[in-house]
Amino acid sequence: MSLDWGLGALINLNHPGHYIHWHVIDVSVANLAVMVLMVAAFVAALFLPFPGRKHRRGEEE
Amino acid sequence: MSKRYNPDVDVPEYKGRYAPYDILKEGTIALVVVLILVLGLAITFGSPDDKAITLQTWSKADPVDFATTAFNELNGTSAVAGYGPPYNTNGTSQHFGFISPAKWLGVHIPINTARDFVVTPLESQPASPTLSRALSQWTAATSATQTSWLSAYSNVSSKASFTGDQLVVPAAKDGPVPVMINTLTQMARSGALDQALETSKGFYTTDFTKPLLFLSDGTYFAGLAQKGHLLGTQWGMMNETDSYPGQAWLWLYTFWYQVSPFNTSTSADFLVWGLMMILTAVLVLVPFIPGVRSIPRRIKLYRLIWREHYRDL
Numbered sequence: 481m482s483l484d485w486g487l488g489a490l491i492n493l494n495h496p497g498h499y500i501h502w503h504v505i506d507v508s509v510a511n512l513a514v515m516v517l518m519v520a521a522f523v524a525a526l527f528l529p530f531p532g533r534k535h536r537r538g539e540e541e
Numbered sequence: 542m543s544k545r546y547n548p549d550v551d552v553p554e555y556k557g558r559y560a561p562y563d564i565l566k567e568g569t570i571a572l573v574v575v576l577i578l579v580l581g582l583a584i585t586f587g588s589p590d591d592k593a594i595t596l597q598t599w600s601k602a603d604p605v606d607f608a609t610t611a612f613n614e615l616n617g618t619s620a621v622a623g624y625g626p627p628y629n630t631n632g633t634s635q636h637f638g639f640i641s642p643a644k645w646l647g648v649h650i651p652i653n654t655a656r657d658f659v660v661t662p663l664e665s666q667p668a669s670p671t672l673s674r675a676l677s678q679w680t681a682a683t684s685a686t687q688t689s690w691l692s693a694y695s696n697v698s699s700k701a702s703f704t705g706d707q708l709v710v711p712a713a714k715d716g717p718v719p720v721m722i723n724t725l726t727q728m729a730r731s732g733a734l735d736q737a738l739e740t741s742k743g744f745y746t747t748d749f750t751k752p753l754l755f756l757s758d759g760t761y762f763a764g765l766a767q768k769g770h771l772l773g774t775q776w777g778m779m780n781e782t783d784s785y786p787g788q789a790w791l792w793l794y795t796f797w798y799q800v801s802p803f804n805t806s807t808s809a810d811f812l813v814w815g816l817m818m819i820l821t822a823v824l825v826l827v828p829f830i831p832g833v834r835s836i837p838r839r840i841k842l843y844r845l846i847w848r849e850h851y852r853d854l
Contacts, residue, residue, distance in 0.1 A: 491587075
């Protein structure tokens, strides 16, 4: 019995991917996007202030 | 005598202020955020939806490639037939010097490609006079006769075509081989070969070893993998089908397959695995490696993360 309820993804990624080739490096655009997001999240975690930090510091003082 | 203070392993006693910290609250917030992200991404992008490739798919899409591979299985010239342990003793297992775990473990998934991929599945077919005669002829023949039939078929197999739902091969002194290969091709096209190879150990099974090995011996499956950028030489280990992101964290594992000496070695899988195990051990042992363990202290990234604390000091 099929469980296909006719619901599809909003963005269809079931089509051939795009790849960036440079010397020995061969990476898909999708993977590159994930890597860029990971680096961005890391940098944001370094530089953005901790949420609620000011409030907590105020409580301590 | 007091021990000398080592900044990499010794921790000075903390004499500053303490602040309350609710780990349950933080954990719950993280769980909810990740749940929202997962549901949001699932609704937005869905998931890969490639249909499974079976022997039926292959033999319908490229019957000549299937028949050629089936003949190689019968002839004992396929990659699996000459792979060595764990399937048989016909090849050298992957090794580094004298280190050869596959050889040490021996043949524990025994596969005789002629018997397991061709003869036994054909024997499971409903009796047909032509097939029964061909199988009797094959099993009754001496090894030398079988070899002469295989050799004769091999000489004409490059001219094989598929017309009128039948495999057509020029006439040769190849005994029962054309009937066997044609029947196996028909069997594959009907889906019966997938069933025969999956259920050879019982009625219910999830063991796809045999159909996968058979599939891997042809050029059809590798062609699809190449088209989808999934081959080992294409960093395929970190790719997903179609336009989905894949296993980006396997970048280092798959990187080694692209460079010498791994990209030309017949033991590449074992060498890359061994190297990654060594690198993983180094990573685990970082706190014990002088110099390397000092890097976090020397680059002072922690002072950026805890900048408010260090500003107050």
